[in-house]
Amino acid sequence: VSIVASPTPGSGKTRMIRASLAKSEEADSHCQAGAVVIHEKTTIGSLVSALRRKFRDTGGKHFLHVSFTFLPSDEKLFGSWLADLNYVFFSMLVLRMVYDPVGAKSFTLIRKQLRLFVEIPGGPNGESADSWLARNVPILHCCGVAESPSAEFLIDEEARRVSYYLRAYDNGTINRKYE
8 A cells, every 4th residue: 555645736646646557557468557536425335336347357456546535624524434434445455355235236356466556635734644544544554655746847848838827826826927
């Protein structure tokens, strides 16, 4: 499990994961890669359905990119949602099978090799993603290895042209340089 976290939007988390996935696919033509987004409406059933759609074959290497769109801070409001999330990751990593009790469907990883990339934004109220994981999804915190995206970027001609006309600010907004 690779955990890629950064509190800054646009820091290159997704690009870093996609580069790793591309390298893996080049090295092994029999591997499958897929991505799943976790948001506040995500359920066990929606994750099982997404995994079944992404990975149809029964063997080989599987690379899964799980992207959190938010990290909830209110444990009273999101307590059962976090419990379901823990169930999914524990089932996937330890039991090698995720079962949806409501839809009576399952996703099995028994004969598959799985490499999991988890993309996490900054924690709520300035909390680090690492401490949020330790408190809310401990299986990922225990099994995962934290990685950070590189702070160095290669600027191609297209990006150079865009940056000539737009100015990005530290607060995440973009404005035109020239009218």
